[in-house]
Amino acid sequence: MSTQEQSSAPPVRIRMQIDGQWREAEQTHDVRDPYRGDVIALAPISSLRDGEDALEAARKAKTAMAALPGHERARLLHRAADLVAARTEQIGRTMARETGKALRDAIVETQRAAELIHLCAEEAVRIQGEHIPMDASSIGAGKIAMMMRYPVGVVTAITPFNGPISLTAHKLGPALAAGNALVLKPSPKAPLCVHQLVETVLEAGFPAGAINTVYGDTVGPRIVSDPRVDFVSFTGSIRVGKMIRDAVGMKRVALELGGVGPTFVHHDADIAEAAKACARNGVALAGQSCVSVQNIYVHKRVHDRFVDAVLQEVDAIRFGDPLDMATEVGTLIDEEAAIRVERMVAEAVEEGACALRAGTRRGAQLGATVLSQVNPNMRVVSDEIFGPAFSIQPYEDIAPLFAAISESAYGLQCGIYTNSLDLALSAIRTIRTGGVIVNGTSRWRSDQMPYGGVKDSGIGREGPKFSIRDMTEERLFVLN
Structure with a gap:
């Protein structure tokens, strides 16, 4: 038909x-x-x-x-x-x-x-x-x-x-x-x-x-x-x-x-692979997944290179008619949902965030938004966005971030890209969350695995x- x-x-x-x-x-x-x-x-x-x-x-x-x-x-x-x-x-x-x-x-x-x-x-x-x-x-x-x-x-x-x-x-x-x-x-x-x-x-x-x-x-x-x-x-x-x-x-x-999709990219990670996965899993399904990549933490040593790679990948993602097999991202569930996400992003920009990519809205369809210069008090960081928007934040010391996630209300899944076994084990042992995905994003799921969260998640x-x-x-x- x-x-x-x-x-x-x-x-x-x-x-x-x-x-x-x-x-x-x-x-x-x-x-x-x-x-x-x-x-x-x-x-x-x-x-x-x-x-x-x-x-x-x-x-x-x-x-x-x-x-x-x-x-x-x-x-x-x-x-x-x-x-x-x-x-x-x-x-x-x-x-x-x-x-x-x-x-x-x-x-x-x-x-x-x-x-x-x-x-x-x-x-x-x-x-x-x-x-x-x-x-x-x-x-x-x-x-x-x-x-x-x-x-x-x-x-x-x-x-x-x-x-x-x-x-x-x-x-x-x-x-x-x-x-x-x-x-x-x-x-x-x-x-x-x-x-x-x-x-x-x-x-x-x-x-x-x-x-x-x-x-x-x-x-x-x-x-x-x-x-x-x-x-x-x-x-x-x-x-x-x-x-x-x-x-x-x-x-x-x-x-x-719900969750806020924390994903880490350490300096020893495969940057190209991590950037592609983070970009796509931040906007896939128009960001309407409990484990969508929302907060990306990148080591300062590779931050700029990672950002460039993410933006290049985001620009290649095809938004459009959901029934067109060439389309990779369709709409949000309705226009009200798209307006809600649009307002969250606008609020963050008013509070000092920088939109490296600012998705435009047409009805229920909203393009990808990539934010930088955010802080933990912004709703785009602390609350679930449930839309095609994510932020990239630099870090030097990863331990305080692990502690902050453990102490937050959310605890669904976390992703970390690293080639360090010690760091991977540290994440698994110290981050209080339902799952830690090593060399994958927060959104990775296989249907036979035990999937779920802790705390408010x-x-x-x-x-x-x-x-x-x-x-x-x-x-x-x-x-x-």
């Missing part, structure tokens, strides 16, 4: 999935293409009754899901992954239309989601407990004890707009692999591609009620706080993450929140093995 044909197509009316049935919502809202401005979907606004029905469907389905043996859950997930892989272009194109993400990135994200679901299938048959050596004490001698893992029951998953397919797969796949039922609430700004993903996964043959979808803000608090929910997995802002943490009571949670880890561990509970078995 051509771009013109897509633009003129009538909006798709999204339906909720509840207890194995598709349901229309009484109210909907428009989902617009941020590049073209046309309405591409009508997304449901789920009522409290819809939320109640979804929760009850999941409560009933958790028994059937828990009864499925691991090999059967694995078979269903492998089939689902194959179906997603077969529809990569369709789902990716929808994602590009509703989020403004470059089509090339949207297709890769969907391909990775299919691979991720395959990984979840493999983990479904590896859920293990632990033998406890009871003869370590006189009272335990002669007894047999094991810690065994069982599904938690009902998982609520709330996903964001910036990685709608990837981050839905990171919640849906492990929840089903562990034998749980799911209530899923996608972002109101990226509902259609997630709807297509759910349609596809359901074709694999999961029991009715295993996957339920609700939409909109009205139903959000209910599906988090309801006592029928056993686990909540959320990816999004720190503000909402804290609200969820306060509302869940005794439930366990996984919260993947979150609780728990994502990655099939690690999410399944969180979405199961331990039960002690003692044989006298």
